[in-house]
Amino acid sequence: MHIYLDNAATTKMSKAAIEAMLPYMDTVYGNPSSLHSAGQRANEALAESRERIAKQLGCDAQEITFTSGGSEADNQAIISAARIGEKKGKKHIISTAFEHHAVLHTLNKLEKEGFEITLLDVHENGIVLPEQVANAIREDTCLVTVMYANNEIGTIQPIKEIGQICRENGVLFHTDAVQAAGHLRIDVKEQNIDMLSLSAHKFHGPKGIGALYAKKGVRLTGLIEGGAQERGKRAGTENIPAIVGMAAALEEACAHIDNSARKMTALRDRLIAGISEIPHSVLNGDAKKRLPGNVNFCFEGIEGESLLLLLDDKGICASSGSACTSGSLDPSHVLLAIGRIHDIAHGSLRLTLSEENTQEEIEYTINAVKEVVAYLRSISPVWRDLVSGKKEFIIK
Numbered sequence: 001m002h003i004y005l006d007n008a009a010t011t012k013m014s015k016a017a018i019e020a021m022l023p024y025m026d027t028v029y030g031n032p033s034s035l036h037s038a039g040q041r042a043n044e045a046l047a048e049s050r051e052r053i054a055k056q057l058g059c060d061a062q063e064i065t066f067t068s069g070g071s072e073a074d075n076q077a078i079i080s081a082a083r084i085g086e087k088k089g090k091k092h093i094i095s096t097a098f099e100h101h102a103v104l105h106t107l108n109k110l111e112k113e114g115f116e117i118t119l120l121d122v123h124e125n126g127i128v129l130p131e132q133v134a135n136a137i138r139e140d141t142c143l144v145t146v147m148y149a150n151n152e153i154g155t156i157q158p159i160k161e162i163g164q165i166c167r168e169n170g171v172l173f174h175t176d177a178v179q180a181a182g183h184l185r186i187d188v189k190e191q192n193i194d195m196l197s198l199s200a201h202k203f204h205g206p207k208g209i210g211a212l213y214a215k216k217g218v219r220l221t222g223l224i225e226g227g228a229q230e231r232g233k234r235a236g237t238e239n240i241p242a243i244v245g246m247a248a249a250l251e252e253a254c255a256h257i258d259n260s261a262r263k264m265t266a267l268r269d270r271l272i273a274g275i276s277e278i279p280h281s282v283l284n285g286d287a288k289k290r291l292p293g294n295v296n297f298c299f300e301g302i303e304g305e306s307l308l309l310l311l312d313d314k315g316i317c318a319s320s321g322s323a324c325t326s327g328s329l330d331p332s333h334v335l336l337a338i339g340r341i342h343d344i345a346h347g348s349l350r351l352t353l354s355e356e357n358t359q360e361e362i363e364y365t366i367n368a369v370k371e372v373v374a375y376l377r378s379i380s381p382v383w384r385d386l387v388s389g390k391k392e393f394i395i396k
């Protein structure tokens with residue numbers, strides 16, 4: 001049996017996205033900046049896709065800039081807000097300790113340039129409170145950037161309330177919605193969002209394409225020098241096949257968002273209930289205020305890497321954290337941010353579902369996780385010390 005449970009890392013492309021892309025890799029292959037008919041047909045597809053994506057976000061087409069993915073969109077949003085603030089003498093930025101590294105590394109870069117960064121603590125349930133943001137805002141704050149839903153533990157943040165606080169204080173608000181787009185409803189105006197990042201491959205679109213929403217009046221700083229594509233905000237010939245595929249995938253995901261959420265939530269809750277039966281295990285993040293398809297556990301007495309390899313032998317594709325850091329031996333910064341100690345954070349497992357997963361697959365996975373955890377503990381000297389009483393259990 002082959003079971004794919006790593007959809008937070010990437011998703012399988014939908015048939016709708018593939019079919020939408022094919023003509024633009026074969027017959028409509030012109031450069032959208034060219035004036036001839038082949039180029040103009042490509043340009044029409046570009047404009048249409050921009051309109052379709054904007055409709056799903058509740059914004060105007062002119063407020064959408066295409067990027068190479070979520071990381072570039074995060075970089076451009078944060079650097080643009082920093083440059084806007086810098087001109088006004090405002091060099092303070094607020095974020096959280098468990099953001100994606102595309103955000104955290106950009107903030108580190110700005111800190112070296114003289115910006116002051118405040119990273120808000122995250123509660124054990126994986127949720128940042130609006131009052132934390134309100135208390136951190138200062139007269140020189142130029143940006144608040146808080147992710148819509150965490151990429152590792154799936155917790156959903158109160159972005160509408162945070163956005164309202166920012167609006168009342170005249171501070172720009174950006175949200176990394178890479179994990180949320182296509183899975184949670186988005187209305188940038190109703191949710192008080194000034195800038196938003198998304199990436200197509202998280203909702204069954206192609207890799208290497210994303211988008212940045214920036215409301216009218218927010219002047220974007222270009223990261224790439226060259227031509228005047230994307231209204232001068234992002235140089236480089238637009239990837240028309242990928243853009244068309246992203247539009248098709250987002251439309252399809254949003255059209256079925258309620259049904260998909262109901263199905264995945266039921267499977268998610270069954271998975272949580274089954275894995276919770278394992279002694280000395282703990283669910284990471286709030287049990288309900290989380291993405292429909294996200295399950296993240298820590299198991300005492302084992303290493304996450306061994307767990308992943310043995311699950312793979314059983315046909316289950318899983319993760320121990322963000323795909324961007326899966327090659328690192330360091331424990332997840334997200335788990336550390338919610339209070340897990342190093343030894344516990346090392347024994348983590350992230351299972352992320354899609355609407356294609358079945359009840360049979362979930363039951364198989366529950367049994368497989370139980371078997372693998374039991375086996376790893378049986379050969380673990382750390383587990384022997386815990387059972388014998390030489391060490392005290394941390395996860396009760």
